[in-house]
Amino acid sequence: MARQRYCLGLDFGTNSVRALIADVDSGEAVATAVAEYSYGEKGIIGDARNPHVARQHPADYHESLQSCVREVIEVAQDATEFSADDVIGIGVDTTGSTPLPVNEQGKPLAFDVRFADNLNALAWLWKDHSAMEEAEQITEFAQQHRPEYLKRCGGAYSSEWFFSKIWHCLKVAPEVFEAAYSWVEACDYIPALLTGTVQPDKIKHSVCAAGHKAMYSEEWGGLPDAEFLGMLDARMGALRERLYERAYASDVAAGRLTEEWAEKLGLPAGIPVAVGGFDAHYGAVGAGVREGTLVKVIGTSACDIAVAADGEGPPDIPGVCGVVRGSVLPGYYGIEAGQAAVGDIFNWWVTEICEGGVEQHEILTQQAAKLRPGESGLLALDWNNGNRTILIDARLTGLLMGQTLQTTRAEVYRALIEATAFGALTILDRLEEYGVEVKRIINCGGIAEKNPLLMQIYADVTGRRMELSHSEQTCALGAAIFGAVVAGKERGGYATTEQAQEAMTRTKDISYEPNATNHKVYQELYKLYRRLHDSFGVAGHNDCLYDVMKRLLAIKQRAIVP
């Protein structure tokens, strides 16, 4: 019998890092470990004066990386005949766009004592929205001068993305901008750190980060040109040559694990580390994304990932955040859409408004499950954190309507779940309208696994079967898969990502089928949702909303007395 081989997936999330050791043959998790970040509030460093600020300290990456890899190896050794020598490759995913300023040696400025107290020298976490103005201006400049740049990122550049954040740093903290030789994404920094390639001229950048967040495309020869960036600010233009020319899919190795890090982690030196990518994209890989299959990663926010064959050129889908070749599966266009808040909205309601905790989620879920669709007369927009797809507008906010003097917490809770389902359907409709056929939907992420009510509502709202990924750590599994791919077939891994996926991913036996009666009610409610969506979200959309409250009451009346 051949010796068993393993691969390691590292998933750097918003609050913690997770390590997964997977069996290369089956994809089964041999061991997992989690290390919480210690800086700020669960790893997020905010600014009391500005709710849009969300930063991370790279020291958290260094420290949690070591502790959780050490731990996962111990767990694996306790459970099986695992030997760390049989780990053949490593994959890494992180949140994104989470860029951090680095010096000429590739060292984060956050470690520079001059900036010890400067929030702007930290990593700018994906959910930092302080660069809203810059995003709008970049969108405007691009519309005028480089419309092609916007085509691949959904028609608008976001405040969450690479150049918005860097430009905002230039404006609010020029001393940090000036001290930065370059900026790297967290998903590029960590593989580079492990492989000793952090120097800006050595680092292998992720096409996932580059294409989805930095307007990179081979169509125009890489990143936006210096002339364009110079229109924002001459110093942005000058930064261009200190960025990078080429980006890679994750079936390419970023390098090999250094002696130093091999020792720190207790792994064999020299094993390959894949070029990094974003958590959602890796999650889709770990969930089994392929042509015709949409993967939904549903957690605090939601990310929808699909792929389209490379043949007739990239699909052109207005309002979809990104269409990037190789960002999910090498050789396919990766399509990324998403909702800026899902679980975060329910958490907001429970934590801020109901002042409750986990048990309050459970109580409200039980009560909400007893309600019939439409019965509450409520309708909400899922925009408490802006709208990512299909409006790409951080300056949108939440809305709740239909409340009476009898409206309950649980009714609002259900309305918020329904709102996120309507948001999900809006994305699904848009993909299909523009030729991305969706035959299967596989869900993963904390909320998908733990919330059957939400999954059933999603099935009822969309009228589609909702499947669940077998793995509950799809992001880390996706990273492990790329670890197996960069190891290569001859060293016990795989020749292609599809082959690795085929062997290493599957779905659960349980799935959620749509209820036809509920779907019918939700079709009515969805029409009203879309009218609100367009009235508040689309410029120039003149709709008389006079009937909306009345229709909700009529639906409510029918739901109460069917």
Add this chain to the structure above:
Amino acid sequence: MARQRYCLGLDFGTNSVRALIADVDSGEAVATAVAEYSYGEKGIIGDARNPHVARQHPADYHESLQSCVREVIEVAQDATEFSADDVIGIGVDTTGSTPLPVNEQGKPLAFDVRFADNLNALAWLWKDHSAMEEAEQITEFAQQHRPEYLKRCGGAYSSEWFFSKIWHCLKVAPEVFEAAYSWVEACDYIPALLTGTVQPDKIKHSVCAAGHKAMYSEEWGGLPDAEFLGMLDARMGALRERLYERAYASDVAAGRLTEEWAEKLGLPAGIPVAVGGFDAHYGAVGAGVREGTLVKVIGTSACDIAVAADGEGPPDIPGVCGVVRGSVLPGYYGIEAGQAAVGDIFNWWVTEICEGGVEQHEILTQQAAKLRPGESGLLALDWNNGNRTILIDARLTGLLMGQTLQTTRAEVYRALIEATAFGALTILDRLEEYGVEVKRIINCGGIAEKNPLLMQIYADVTGRRMELSHSEQTCALGAAIFGAVVAGKERGGYATTEQAQEAMTRTKDISYEPNATNHKVYQELYKLYRRLHDSFGVAGHNDCLYDVMKRLLAIKQRAIVP
């Protein structure tokens, strides 16, 4: 020194009845007493199957009447040299429209054992909204056949009003409708009960109830004609002749206190009892309403009362619920507007959503007071209980927008207060647009007295000084004033209502002045409120609301960093 004279005011509210003994010369309260109702939930009998149902049992009126008059006499005797023999007149106000079905002797069907378990034989409380369809149909019929009927009640007939409720009873409980010889308002029933005039041919009906809720006007010879009512249903047409031909202002006596009730209450037999009226209208009289003075009675809901001189005919104000000659001050047109929920909305937030009580109101008020106008980025519509003025539409519901993942309970609480202030300003603007000049605003009611934050927000939103009525029992004082008027000057009372008011009412020393800075922000927010108001509330209003969320964010940004 002349012997001191007193008058008694009885104010039948939603949850309790209040008795006030006032000094006839000064209007000062000598004693007050309150008796809570005992049926249902604080006097309100609901229906679990239909949230729109709200009824009262007339037994509550009988029982609480006795206990609270007995008590107020005791309190007065303990406090002063008061003798019940010196009470010279009684006035009575109630909620309305609160009609109840009665038999040929004028006895409520609620006391008939056949209907002991029938909700439809009870008094249909003002806030019962079960007759929404009937209201819409009455409005339609009137628009087609008797447009003049709607002109005096704001252009639409309400589900809260007399004929909507009776017709709905006919549909859902024809056995009750058939058993009812006639229907009387609570404000007609109680003076009739005290004076032994409950038989339908003896009872003196209130012009306040008739004109504001039953389309009564001398212009067309009283109540709607039988032909019109017959269009609704032949049995409604047949009811017409068992109603009444004439209605009276409250400077007319309904009759004299019977021996039986004099004994039950411990008052002198034969003293006059004024024709009844509604609480808000009496509240306005007790607060000192006159030409140029708007009185706002702010409690669970809000009622705005003004008067206009009788000269050039009645003012014609679209969306204002009622313009009725003699309904407030005899000889003037009484103008009634209002908001279907004010305190009820704050109570909903605190009770249903925050699951708190009085102390939670206090906490949220303290926190809300620290917020600057616009700072929360929130905007709400005050329609949780529909819109009474200027849209007259029970099929409108609440709306909250601008929420983020950081929005707090207190921010919503303040936004709800602001929403009611914007609703109040909408009414004020409408009155002035149609020629009812408002030079002073006098506030009364529980919320006005107990909530300085709300009063300041109302001042800041409207840009007007907010005064407070000196009396905290303006409804009961208004009733007492009419008791003094019907007693007449020769028996120690007054010749006219104005003379009685002049002597018996005044304002508090404290008042709320608008803050110019806040007013400026609120002017911006009010514009956005009016756009939502019109988009959701006015048929055919096409507005692109795309900028509303963005404007709120801009206002928020300026409020945070002024």
